[in-house]
Amino acid sequence: MKCFGRGLIVGAALITGASAFAQTPSWTPPAESARCPSKWGAGDERGAANLMIPESIVNAAKLIRTGELIELGRVLSASMPTFPGRSYKVTTKRTAVSGTNRLAANEEVVEAEMGQVGTQFDGFAHIGHENSFYNCFKLEAIATRTGFSKLGIHNVGTLFARGVLIDVAAYKGVDILGDTYEITAADLEGAVRRQNVVLQRGDAILVHTGWGRLWGIDNVRYGKSSPGIGVEAAQWLVAREPMLLGGDNFAVEVFPNPDPRVYVPVHQLAITTNGIHLLENMKLDELAAKRVYEFAFIVQPLKLEGATGSTVAPVALR
Amino acid sequence: MKCFGRGLIVGAALITGASAFAQTPSWTPPAESARCPSKWGAGDERGAANLMIPESIVNAAKLIRTGELIELGRVLSASMPTFPGRSYKVTTKRTAVSGTNRLAANEEVVEAEMGQVGTQFDGFAHIGHENSFYNCFKLEAIATRTGFSKLGIHNVGTLFARGVLIDVAAYKGVDILGDTYEITAADLEGAVRRQNVVLQRGDAILVHTGWGRLWGIDNVRYGKSSPGIGVEAAQWLVAREPMLLGGDNFAVEVFPNPDPRVYVPVHQLAITTNGIHLLENMKLDELAAKRVYEFAFIVQPLKLEGATGSTVAPVALR
């Protein structure tokens, strides 16, 4: 157990390299006593979204200077890559025609893991440690067959914040980071320095790996592994107190983790331990190409009652 | 056929009152020759969303002065009112636990008319005249079993605009307009005058009827009929060249139409004829209670490829 910056809890990270493991796993979530109640108080369900306050909204709005709008969301289709066990299916209904005005009406049925396909926003019921979720809400107390009575994505609402892109691929001088490359804290520091941008509390921090270039081009490779932040880099980011962490890959974090014993530990570190949302499968190529590193960031998770996440269509404005 | 303002096409509206009908129906969509190509050019798929330009975005951002954020979207649940033939179903999956970090993962399957439930944003493939849609795209040319090859909702993206609330209920001095009350152009003019607000080209115009008070309280009454704008009022609004028209009822327009021969004609007038999106089932009570009549309006339709609409979670910022 270590503490960073303003008292953030970042768990036991023993990892020192990708090739050698200590006898204990590289990541173990902190005990409940160490992470609960959360810094936002017992019963809190918003986590780092609490960092959105009137002042931060006004400041983010000031970043809209040219009126340029850059879409950061992926198009949802049956041919997009999806994580194993998930799918996306649309069925267009037959056209109905009514009235003397011969009004033709169309609609469609969608069947999907709507919280976990496409560009996806992870809520706090998505990831836990055993039966314990953010702020120590217990699985058996909040899970129902149709959703979660606490921590549901419908509580989040629009997030409007300063957005920052950290272009690690550009910092490394590559189009795409290696298939299993673990981004380090040093990489982030270097990239931020190169971009001459200062991270601020409450930022939506988006990490560009270049992995998004494979989306729709080589879905098999896209889903098989992914470069991304590891536990150490995540701790470095968490210490900056972001509102959310996003990426142009399917897990934000490196996958699989260099330590094969742990499973997507950054998810536990961000979501369960620190109440920080993750935003996956983003389209970050345009931001990167235009070197847009600071912007107003807007995302509107759907109000799916009790759901674990939401597919979203976020945007950058400047 | 009559022309208004800047050459808008508003069809043949012969209605002169709710109680007496001419022998011809009160609304007939204009011929294709009169509405195509659209004012945005042949092949255009964005319609009035073209009114969003860098300048309009910058101007809308300037309305964000206090940092207050007001949610305008409804929570999606199986108990919300839905139009006949539509439903919303969520099934929470069993929890999966992985790794030495004992990561518990939850997700859910959603099955619904995702474009047409909850607070819903109508795209241009939703409504047509016979086999002809906005800008005269033909049904047989664009419809597939899994979506529309043109006019799909995924083309829309984030809309960021000046928003204006027209509180007709307040103007009429009631909490809720009558069950089948047709809002007139005079009502809109009176309400706008009372609020001392000037409509501008490209506005997101939201009409408050008070009908939203029934949402979740009396779903049967909510869906049986609805006060809302009629054809005449819609023509008045269309002439102001809005980016979209929204309401706190399920059709924006009055339902059923006072002329029983025509079926939701304002849908055809707005969407098919003029390329103006509709935004239904909004939560407008907070805006109305706080008398917030001008604000930055943001909506992010999902990028559902080829879909006819999207459930959304819009917001007002000021």
Added chain:
Amino acid sequence: MKCFGRGLIVGAALITGASAFAQTPSWTPPAESARCPSKWGAGDERGAANLMIPESIVNAAKLIRTGELIELGRVLSASMPTFPGRSYKVTTKRTAVSGTNRLAANEEVVEAEMGQVGTQFDGFAHIGHENSFYNCFKLEAIATRTGFSKLGIHNVGTLFARGVLIDVAAYKGVDILGDTYEITAADLEGAVRRQNVVLQRGDAILVHTGWGRLWGIDNVRYGKSSPGIGVEAAQWLVAREPMLLGGDNFAVEVFPNPDPRVYVPVHQLAITTNGIHLLENMKLDELAAKRVYEFAFIVQPLKLEGATGSTVAPVALR
């Protein structure tokens, strides 16, 4: 714990009447040590379906003398009664036309609890005692997000057996038994005697309550409660070693149970304890009207891998 007939395990049934309860609940499932391994051996997944053997098949076939076929299944539609939390939704796809032969093809998407709607056949993964199912298969060992690795309905296959209708409504001289009437062992004995039929090992025993008359006529009343067999009657039936128990109500058993502390105990008694399938929501009016008490019974559960049940369309032949 009591033992009946040929060593069947029927749990602790203390109930002596519907109006007075002992301090202990009227039904407690027997301990695992008392019910496992099942009489069909450790690891068995077929339960009483093991009673179908070549000889029983040949004997059942001999009951087909006139060639009369009587359908026992309900039509599946969105308007049928469904248990809370279940639904049935069909979406017809758009017609596709192909080839010089102008072949028009239609198909539809169905979304439903396919194992638990309409006339439904309960498999052994459907009901357990805590985490223990038929033959003591453990929930944590067999449950996955997409089905059960043991006890799945796909193992059942066609059941072809002698069928017997026990018309309790006729025995009681009513069209429909009372809304919460608990059928007793004496009722069954009386009805069987009246019909002059002898129950045999391996029979598909169907109990006619008349409740099916409400199907599609008064769905609210149909689902609110139901006459049916209680624990005592179920024990009496189990002692006759049937292959399955069916009824023209939604639970076969009385609902709610006269003892409000226990929940559908006959399900546990039949399925979990004795490996006897239940078959619900049957259409038994024609059998009853024609006084067909003995027949060849055929049911073909779908081969839904790992599912808990199957909607079915059984039939009686004579």
Added chain:
Amino acid sequence: MKCFGRGLIVGAALITGASAFAQTPSWTPPAESARCPSKWGAGDERGAANLMIPESIVNAAKLIRTGELIELGRVLSASMPTFPGRSYKVTTKRTAVSGTNRLAANEEVVEAEMGQVGTQFDGFAHIGHENSFYNCFKLEAIATRTGFSKLGIHNVGTLFARGVLIDVAAYKGVDILGDTYEITAADLEGAVRRQNVVLQRGDAILVHTGWGRLWGIDNVRYGKSSPGIGVEAAQWLVAREPMLLGGDNFAVEVFPNPDPRVYVPVHQLAITTNGIHLLENMKLDELAAKRVYEFAFIVQPLKLEGATGSTVAPVALR
């Protein structure tokens, strides 16, 4: 237009070989005037299922001599081959525990083209010629968003008939017929002669190609093409007046048709023109291995109101 046997309508089949085409397509459905009303009378919706009569049922029952039961249906799973645009998805719900009896209940949601996956039984609303279906029911008159008001699969019910296996693979001396092999009438005649079996009016005729060996082993090859009957063989079969035609491939017929201009013409010939059901993706290996050529055949299509087909779990008894 040619007429066979008892006046059956078999359309214009000009095909004389797989490698050379006449200028006119090899198959054109007969005009409505030539096929309507059907031989079963105007308004009939049962087609060849009318051949099931008490006498045929009694005769089929007599074939049950040893009590052997052979399953002919495939297990439904997400990993089975499905036709493009179709899928099968099961989501197990969370376990619910109720009562002092601690009853654990499981169920699942299934989303699929339930009429057209796995071993599938084609109804008459599945296939038409332009807008005209069996017995000239018109698409616009019978199609709704949730099913067909005529020709729905719920009308079929249990089919109990004499079943005959025609093992063409064995006749040809191979395990699997060639990937695009068109079975000819001569093949069928030879195979029937070799088996020393006589086809009878009302038979369920199942054709063994060996293609089923690929199911679950090489799904890509299974779905890419298929040996099967061509138009000529289908006409030969239709002339024998079967109740249904089945196969161990996905279309019963050869796919693609040797004439690339026509699309699955045997579907139109059987279903639309003659009202004969098709039964696809059957598991016929056991019948073939045991040389079971005559048996009682039973299939129970689900009573999906207005649907175009049904996944089924048929069986052979002898």
